[in-house]
Amino acid sequence: MKTGKKLKIVSVMTILSILLVLAGCGAKQDSTNKESSNNQKVAVKHELGTTKVPENPKRIVVLELSFVDALHGLGIKPVGIADDNKKDMIEQLVNGKMKYTSVGTRQQPNLEVVSSLKPDLIIADVQRHKAIYKDLQQIAPTIELNSRESTYEENIDAFKTIAKATGENKKAEERLNKHEETIAELKKEVKEENGQTILPAVVRDTSFQAHTSASYDGGFLENLGFKDAVQSKEAYAEMNLEQLSDINPDILILANNEGKLLTDEWKSNPLWKNLKAVKNHKVFVVDRNLWTRFRGVVSSEAIGKDTVKLLHDQQK
Template sequence: MKKIKKGKLAIIYAIISILLVLAGCGSNQDSSKENLDNKQKVTVQHELGKTSIPKNPKKIVVLELSFVDALQGLGMKPIGIADDNKTDMIEKLVGDKIDYTSVGTRQQPNLEVISSLQPDLIIADYQRHKEIYKDLEQIAPTIELKSRESTYEENVDSFKTIAKAVGKEKEANQRLDEHEKTIAELKNELKEEKDQTVLPAVVRDTSFQAHTSSSFDGEFLEKLGLKNAVQNKEAYAEMNLEQLSDINPDILILANNEGKLLTDEWKGNSLWKNLKAVKNDKVFVVDRDLWTRYRGVVSAEAIGKDTVKLLNEE
């Protein structure tokens, strides 16, 4: 074997040293890049686990109306909404026309359309969309929160989670402080005796669905100082006229569907006529979207104002 001259050996050592330095630099750069990536993401706990989200996401798709409400409360607008193909419903919710893409219905959102929007974040409803969570995750980071059949307090919790996800926690705290002040003012304005019972309900052509103390609007009315006539852990309770007569609430707040209504059939029945709410002219018809579909901090304040206006009328 030939001996390597000292000069050549020195050159080889120098080259090896340079390569080692470069390798170290590359490793440090990779480590720095990884740390930078981690700093540019936020981890959010939601109903189906934890999700890492790009910091301050701008392109957000929402699959429930309450999430539109939440972003509105934070001064943001989604780029895609599961709006049930009803743009007028969204316009009424936000109080103005906004530029967004419909991604289909809340019950069955269009995954292809969502994907085409290349969102930074998808906000989905735990009850409606848990079965398609993995599909949504393949499109973009997704958080699943309580909305449908959520209580008022659960809805507020979802609002806080969304605020963390979009980097608006400070704004959310300020908004919730304003919210509490607004509710306190509305509660003081309410002239109705606080021991009277109230029953909000959705009326369809073949059903009367009472909203209990565990529903969004039911729990919120109790926050205003009223007592829900149906105390139940389940959000909704289907009932017939006989059951309604047994409960006999002081106040009825009805969010009616369009068209034929079951209560139209009941109006000729003595059980209906003898309800305290009917005899005392305290049956109120309210906007179905606002009272039962929107659900959120902004919408709750509108419901509160609506309640005060209706019940304070002489």
């Protein structure tokens, strides 16, 4: 072989070697950049402090129903939900089927199942899950927000926090603008009833639990233009028929338990018959899940629409 040809072959091989090295460096650099991006954190303030969560988390576990509502409003599907082992309840909440893993009850979520899902974000309720916050943090970054005892305003704040934690601030802003427009339209629909006293309550076999102005549904109804018949800093108030008679609301909204109800015993009592809401046919039985369990931007709009329908149907 001639020397010239040898030199050409060596030169080609050298160039190829350099290109391969550069390509390898580029690939390594891309990998490093990608890894760096995936490792970026967002500091999220919540009820128990500040937690650094991954940017744009993909595997989210939620331990309260209002957080399902919030993610649904943002177009995000959680991988795990504390659904009280009632998949039909979640289907009702999101208005359709959704694939996820149940992590047990809201009161006592199964931490082994939560861990098995390898979440990169856990959203928990500060009232229910404060005691297991450290356990949850050992599984994945966790934020604890107001849900079970939240007011309507606190629920909106929680929605904004969840949006920040999931990297969906812009989508949240758009959704809240739409929410305000919806509420404004609903207010017009119930304009004739504005200022009337209203009392949402949960009725069980041995109790009548009034939801006050500090409750989620009570606060939301006030936002629509009604006045909660029980003004209080406490969200709930147990009362008997005599106390209900003294308050005498214009409208009664009853979210009944299944089975025997305390109000069944009251219906033959003159105090019940003389209630303004009873005499004016403004006692309405509503869905317990929607009115007292779900809570959230999407669910509150459904409550508002339900209120309009109930009142308008009653007038026909």
